[in-house]
Amino acid sequence: MQRTEKQExxxxxxxxxxxxxLLLGIPTLLIFSFLLSPADDNMNDAVRxxxxxxxLAIFAYxxxxxxxxxxxxxxxxxxxxxxxxxxxxxxxxxxxxxxxxVTGSIWGRPTWNTWWEWGDVRLVTTLVLFLMxxxxxxxxxxxxxxxxxxxxxxxxxxxxxVNIPIVNRSVEWWENNTLHQKSSLTDGKLENLTLFTLFxxxxxxxxxxxxxxxxxxxxxxxVTEIETDGIEGVIEERINEGISxxxxxxxxxxxxxQ
Amino acid sequence: MVFLGQFxxxxxATMNIRQGEVVLIKGPNGAGKSTxxxxxxxxxxxxxxxxxxxxxxLRTQRMELRAHxxxxxxxxxxxxxxxxxxxxxxxxxxYGANDIEVDKAMAFFGLNDRLGSVQxxxxxxxxRRRTSFALxxxxxxxxxxxxxxxxxxxxxxRELVNSSILQASELGTTVLIASHEIDKIGSTxxxxxxxxxxRIVSDSGQDSEG
Amino acid sequence: xxxxxxxxxxxxxxxxxxxxxxxNQIAPYTLLILVLFGFAxxxxxxxxRDTGPGLFWVSTLLVAILAIQRSVDVETSDSAIDRLMLSxxxxxxxxxxxxxxxxxxxxVLEALLFTVMVVLFDMSVVDYPLVIVSAVVTTLAISxxxxxxxxxxxxxGVRETLLPVLFLPVLAPAVIGATRAFGDAFGxxxxxxWAWLGLLSVIAIVYTxxxxxxxxxxxxxx
Numbered sequence: 001m002q003r004t005e006k007q008e009x010x011x012x013x014x015x016x017x018x019x020x021x022l023l024l025g026i027p028t029l030l031i032f033s034f035l036l037s038p039a040d041d042n043m044n045d046a047v048r049x050x051x052x053x054x055x056l057a058i059f060a061y062x063x064x065x066x067x068x069x070x071x072x073x074x075x076x077x078x079x080x081x082x083x084x085x086x087x088x089x090x091x092x093x094x095x096x097x098x099x100x101x102v103t104g105s106i107w108g109r110p111t112w113n114t115w116w117e118w119g120d121v122r123l124v125t126t127l128v129l130f131l132m133x134x135x136x137x138x139x140x141x142x143x144x145x146x147x148x149x150x151x152x153x154x155x156x157x158x159x160x161x162v163n164i165p166i167v168n169r170s171v172e173w174w175e176n177n178t179l180h181q182k183s184s185l186t187d188g189k190l191e192n193l194t195l196f197t198l199f200x201x202x203x204x205x206x207x208x209x210x211x212x213x214x215x216x217x218x219x220x221x222x223v224t225e226i227e228t229d230g231i232e233g234v235i236e237e238r239i240n241e242g243i244s245x246x247x248x249x250x251x252x253x254x255x256x257x258q
Numbered sequence: 259m260v261f262l263g264q265f266x267x268x269x270x271a272t273m274n275i276r277q278g279e280v281v282l283i284k285g286p287n288g289a290g291k292s293t294x295x296x297x298x299x300x301x302x303x304x305x306x307x308x309x310x311x312x313x314x315x316l317r318t319q320r321m322e323l324r325a326h327x328x329x330x331x332x333x334x335x336x337x338x339x340x341x342x343x344x345x346x347x348x349x350x351x352x353y354g355a356n357d358i359e360v361d362k363a364m365a366f367f368g369l370n371d372r373l374g375s376v377q378x379x380x381x382x383x384x385x386r387r388r389t390s391f392a393l394x395x396x397x398x399x400x401x402x403x404x405x406x407x408x409x410x411x412x413x414x415x416r417e418l419v420n421s422s423i424l425q426a427s428e429l430g431t432t433v434l435i436a437s438h439e440i441d442k443i444g445s446t447x448x449x450x451x452x453x454x455x456x457r458i459v460s461d462s463g464q465d466s467e468g
Numbered sequence: 469x470x471x472x473x474x475x476x477x478x479x480x481x482x483x484x485x486x487x488x489x490x491x492n493q494i495a496p497y498t499l500l501i502l503v504l505f506g507f508a509x510x511x512x513x514x515x516x517r518d519t520g521p522g523l524f525w526v527s528t529l530l531v532a533i534l535a536i537q538r539s540v541d542v543e544t545s546d547s548a549i550d551r552l553m554l555s556x557x558x559x560x561x562x563x564x565x566x567x568x569x570x571x572x573x574x575x576v577l578e579a580l581l582f583t584v585m586v587v588l589f590d591m592s593v594v595d596y597p598l599v600i601v602s603a604v605v606t607t608l609a610i611s612x613x614x615x616x617x618x619x620x621x622x623x624x625g626v627r628e629t630l631l632p633v634l635f636l637p638v639l640a641p642a643v644i645g646a647t648r649a650f651g652d653a654f655g656x657x658x659x660x661x662w663a664w665l666g667l668l669s670v671i672a673i674v675y676t677x678x679x680x681x682x683x684x685x686x687x688x689x690x
Binding site: 299300301303321324325327329331333334335336337338339340344348349351353354377378393 | 546
């Protein structure tokens with residue numbers, strides 16, 4: 001039986017390029033965030049977290065939506081490729097969501113004077129999203145036939161993704177009892193340097209996302225390949241059960257009942 | 259090829275069965291008899307291969323096929339909390355059958371009025387199997403797929419099963435029986451298939467045309 | 469489809485009537501939760517009135533998990549689901565039927581819980597239509613997602629632990645909305661309950677649609 005040369009590592013030219021960009025980019029971002037960009041009038045230094053907090057939030061949403069899309073495509077095309085995309089994306093999404101909550105909490109502390117504020121609708125609904133992904137990943141961990149697991153996870157993934165608009169619209173939808181920073185991006189009140197650093201933040205977080213996705217997807221794909229390899233052996237064994245009775249092996253499963 | 263989870267239950271089964279035939283499927287435990295029946299019922303997807311049952315393609319038309327199948331499986335598929343007649347009435351409505359057919363089937367299997375108001379969970383195994391068989395009659399499918407139909411039945415029950423099989427066959431119903439308890443049923447159109455390792459390894463009938 | 473769905477609903481309700489699981493076991497559990505909260509909060513009446521709406525919905529959700537598991541067990545205890553799939557009733561009809569069955573059972577539980585809460589926590593209702601409509605809509609969200617998640621978590625051997633982890637986060641937004649609506653209806657909170665209803669309706673409709681579209685896919689594998 002032919003075996004193709006398996007890739008032992010998940011790196012490639014692409015990921016090395018991304019990795020190096022990050023190695024250079026992250027310190028740059030840190031310099032800009034903490035040293036070069038100005039402090040906000042009323043929020044002092046806490047504003048610096050905005051440079052990662054907002055991009056992280058956006059990309060957390062991107063990750064969850066990717067899981068949703070992967071789930072839809074899996075249900076439609078039944079291809080393990082899409083299922084692996086959905087799974088990888090969910091893990092990245094969980095991580096980013098967690099970071100959003102942590103940075104949000106730290107940012108809010110000086111302003112709100114608490115580590116956590118239940119009245120902040122956006123933070124609370126992000127926590128809910130975090131828990132939804134946790135549930136999705138819990139389902140994926142259950143030992144089961146891969147196709148069954150993929151199908152069921154897809155449904156859960158779709159519902160998680162569908163909750164994104166609810167979270168996103170929450171700030172406008174719900175009344176003004178939120179302490180959350182109103183969207184200052186679109187106000188045009190941000191200075192140039194702040195805007196630039198924010199932009200830089202988006203780039204860096206975006207590259208991180210792609211880099212993590214690529215590696216995680218490849219790992220997931222390797223797992224899939226291992227699973228399919230095992231199957232051939234099991235089939236042979238099964239056929240041998242019947243061969244002892246008569247010699248011809250019949251590989252054409254075909255039954256017609258008229 | 260049919261998989262149950264990660265396990266290849268059927269690995270290559272070729273068979274050709276004519277309408278109205280009574281086919282006995284034998285083989286050791288775990289050979290794939292039940293899986294074969296469930297495949298023909300349209301309950302299982304095929305990983306590879308081709309097959310048609312009653313002109314329904316097993317790869318694309320499984321849902322449409324199901325209403326024409328009567329499957330008697332290991333589990334009886336009844337609701338334990340409901341009585342016998344409540345079960346029968348529910349399933350009859352689901353199948354689109356009327357009350358008269360329900361009464362006939364109940365009478366045939368000796369599920370008279372007294373038994374009718376007993377909850378299924380309080381029935382004996384034999385009584386449950388009879389109820390299950392009665393549902394088969396009520397549904398009036400074109401194909402009967404019986405998986406170990408004699409299990410749990412006394413000789414009286416077995417008689418009933420045999421005579422209903424023969425009757426159905428005369429009316430043109432195709433009957434497939436998986437059982438390791440009997441060797442023949444007594445029908446003129448009988449045939450025996452042997453299943454082992456997920457394949458059909460011997461066939462007493464000659465299938466030349468389909 | 470509705471005829472078939474209604475058939476399934478009637479069957480589920482009949483089973484409940486015979487087995488009385490809801491009345492004998494789940495309902496007392498509901499009341500127990502409420503009473504325990506009363507003890508644990510060790511609270512004066514004002515606090516209880518404030519927290520009442522939230523406690524109501526938390527209790528309802530916890531109890532819904534039991535009701536969902538029961539709904540799934542009914543079909544799997546003797547593989548009736550197999551026969552159901554062979555019967556010609558479409559999976560979507562099965563889904564709708566079971567969702568409505570679950571819905572009605574939950575409404576009964578909620579009515580009971582509501583009455584007890586009003587008495588124990590000495591609450592007074594300011595806006596009855598709001599209470600009723602928000603309960604109606606929220607329960608739809610609970611039963612539609614519950615019926616779907618019930619089968620997703622079934623058959624894997626981990627149902628008791630997996631179902632809550634999947635189901636509760638998904639209902640959290642609905643709980644938020646429902647609690648605000650109830651709070652408004654009891655006059656405890658300065659929120660616009662009817663506006664929250666918009667959110668609740670969207671959630672309920674979306675979950676029901678997803679359920680109708682995907683339920684068939686899921687039960688194929690049981």
